[in-house]
Amino acid sequence: SLDGEDREMLTDSLFTEKYQKLYEDLSQDSTFLHLIHFISVLLAADSTQRSQIYRTLLKVIAHKAVPSRPARNEPRVRKRRPKIYPLMTKPRNELRKQLQTA
Numbered sequence: 001s002l003d004g005e006d007r008e009m010l011t012d013s014l015f016t017e018k019y020q021k022l023y024e025d026l027s028q029d030s031t032f033l034h035l036i037h038f039i040s041v042l043l044a045a046d047s048t049q050r051s052q053i054y055r056t057l058l059k060v061i062a063h064k065a066v067p068s069r070p071a072r073n074e075p076r077v078r079k080r081r082p083k084i085y086p087l088m089t090k091p092r093n094e095l096r097k098q099l100q101t102a
Contacts, residue, residue, distance in 0.1 A: 027066050034061050 038057045045053055088095065 026061060027064070030064050030066075031061050034064070 034057060038053065038060075042050055042053050042057075
């Protein structure tokens with residue numbers, strides 16, 4: 001399984017100069033799902049087939065562009081204030097026993 005950084009690096013590497021103008025209209029989640037479907041075929045192919053499959057992958061990704069929504073603006077803020085409670089570092093049952101004895 002890929003962590004967030006690896007996933008972002010893989011999807012970002014798919015955007016070549018030819019598709020750079022479409023970058024803002026592409027969904028990273030959709031791109032990653034298409035990559036997952038194509039990866040086994042890409043790995044099994046020889047170099048000539050691989051370039052053809054890669055071009056097909058880019059066309060599929062470009063075809064699934066997210067529609068433009070000019071009036072949509074989402075603020076980049078946290079929803080709630082952080083709580084002052086410590087993180088749960090022990091099993092819940094242990095913590096309950098500690099609360100009952102305190």
